Amino acid sequence: MKNLWLILHKYNAFFLFIVFFGVAFYLVVQNNTFQRASAINSSNQLIGGAYAEINGWRSYLHLAEENALLAKENAALRKKLQYYITPDSVERGMTSDTLRDVQYHYIVAKVTNNSIHQKNNYITLDKGTRHGVKKGMGVISANGIVGIVLNVSPHFSTVQSLLHSETRISASLEDSQTFGSLVWGDNYDARKAMLKDIPNHVKVRKGERVYTSGYSLFPPGILIGRVIETGISGGDSFLDIKIELSTPFHNLQHVYVVEDYFADEKTELESLNDDNG
Amino acid sequence: MTIMARLLVFNIARFIVLLMLQVFLFKNIGYYNLATPFPYILFILLLPVGMSNFMLYCLAFVMGISVDAFYDTLGVNAAASAALAWARIAFIRITLQTDHYENYMTPLWGNVPFRWFFLYTVLLTLIHHSVLFMVEAFSFHQFHYTLIRILLSCIFTVVIIMLFSLLFYRRKQR
Numbered sequence: 001m002k003n004l005w006l007i008l009h010k011y012n013a014f015f016l017f018i019v020f021f022g023v024a025f026y027l028v029v030q031n032n033t034f035q036r037a038s039a040i041n042s043s044n045q046l047i048g049g050a051y052a053e054i055n056g057w058r059s060y061l062h063l064a065e066e067n068a069l070l071a072k073e074n075a076a077l078r079k080k081l082q083y084y085i086t087p088d089s090v091e092r093g094m095t096s097d098t099l100r101d102v103q104y105h106y107i108v109a110k111v112t113n114n115s116i117h118q119k120n121n122y123i124t125l126d127k128g129t130r131h132g133v134k135k136g137m138g139v140i141s142a143n144g145i146v147g148i149v150l151n152v153s154p155h156f157s158t159v160q161s162l163l164h165s166e167t168r169i170s171a172s173l174e175d176s177q178t179f180g181s182l183v184w185g186d187n188y189d190a191r192k193a194m195l196k197d198i199p200n201h202v203k204v205r206k207g208e209r210v211y212t213s214g215y216s217l218f219p220p221g222i223l224i225g226r227v228i229e230t231g232i233s234g235g236d237s238f239l240d241i242k243i244e245l246s247t248p249f250h251n252l253q254h255v256y257v258v259e260d261y262f263a264d265e266k267t268e269l270e271s272l273n274d275d276n277g
Numbered sequence: 278m279t280i281m282a283r284l285l286v287f288n289i290a291r292f293i294v295l296l297m298l299q300v301f302l303f304k305n306i307g308y309y310n311l312a313t314p315f316p317y318i319l320f321i322l323l324l325p326v327g328m329s330n331f332m333l334y335c336l337a338f339v340m341g342i343s344v345d346a347f348y349d350t351l352g353v354n355a356a357a358s359a360a361l362a363w364a365r366i367a368f369i370r371i372t373l374q375t376d377h378y379e380n381y382m383t384p385l386w387g388n389v390p391f392r393w394f395f396l397y398t399v400l401l402t403l404i405h406h407s408v409l410f411m412v413e414a415f416s417f418h419q420f421h422y423t424l425i426r427i428l429l430s431c432i433f434t435v436v437i438i439m440l441f442s443l444l445f446y447r448r449k450q451r
Contacts, residue, residue: 013330013366016331017360019334020334020337020359020362023338023355024338024341024342024355024356024358025352025356025412027342027345027352028352028353028412031352032350032351
């Protein structure tokens with residue numbers, strides 16, 4: 001014990017340095033958005049690579065589940081596809097519709113890191129700029145929406161999950177087509193979210209589906225979840241509707257990054273409005 | 278006791294003046310993003326030689342944190358200042374025999390030979406700026422860019438510190 005004190009005293013400059021530098025470093029990581037983002041998000045090569053490696057092993061455990069899910073999605077897509085390939089004599093001859101170009105492109109990505117227990121959750125994907133992923137793109141899964149791309153490196157990208165206090169996504173109700181914004185809010189449950197800004201006069205049914213509205217990054221008509229609490233309380237002019245999310249955030253494996261070919265054109269056009277105003 | 282009081286007053290004045298200069302003047306001066314001067318470290322460099330390590334770290338930290346508060350980079354300058362304090366302790370222990378110089382001496386040109394002071398300033402500025410810019414960049418991505426920033430800023434800071442000490446040197450001679 002005495003020797004320990006002697007060492008501490010003899011090298012006090014070094015130990016004091018560790019203490020003070022540690023405190024400063026903690027402050028840096030806690031209080032600066034950039035450093036926090038790059039320390040906690042795992043888009044840097046080292047951590048991202050490690051996660052990719054571990055996930056490569058772990059994904060074997062989920063193969064059966066994953067296969068079932070993909071098969072299910074295949075079935076759903078096949079069902080949709082049949083409308084296009086059924087020889088319909090009425091529709092024929094009108095198929096080459098140049099006005100409706102393909103607007104959305106999907107990049108398949110694998111989740112290499114995921115969190116659902118934080119106040120602000122982030123997801124890491126194994127696709128980056130090399131694969132065409134850009135900042136601000138939407139991310140969906142087979143069952144629903146996942147989040148928005150936050151940072152991109154050549155091989156990885158981080159996604160601001162829907163389970164993030166600052167994520168807002170435009171969503172609309174199935175029956176009334178009213179749109180509001182979907183937030184995770186002050187929730188701590190990875191399966192639930194809140195739909196805000198729906199006016200009080202709108203009739204909301206329990207079990208009603210909620211879809212993306214198409215006003216934001218996501219293609220319209222993607223299932224988000226179902227209403228479980230209508231939130232009619234009176235007093236406020238807006239309802240607080242509780243939603244059960246359809247995306248299983250706790251075992252996300254494959255996701256699709258949505259590339260909107262018209263996004264630039266749209267924002268450019270919309271920015272003209274601000275200029276005039 | 279009057280010497281101690283004088284030291285105290287001088288150091289407090291130096292703290293305030295250098296902090297104000299740093300955040301109101303030098304924050305706006307720079308060669309693009311490449312060379313940004315941080316002459317506030319002169320305060321830490323000029324603290325009395327015989328000061329206890331703990332006190333030195335505390336003052337360096339307070340100075341760093343104060344600059345950070347104005348730069349909106351909480352912790353970055355504090356971390357660099359802590360590193361600077363450590364480097365200062367090591368440098369002084371290696372180069373000065375404490376019995377040779379009287380305690381509580383301000384290591385300023387005039388009290389110490391110019392060559393010693395110059396080396397002291399250059400080395401410690403280099404260490405401070407290295408830590409500062411690396412913590413700020415927070416990655417080894419585009420490391421050569423960080424290196425250039427460190428070197429150019431270092432030159433800038435050293436020039437300003439030398440100008441300052443020239444000013445004080447003359448005043449002492451009078």
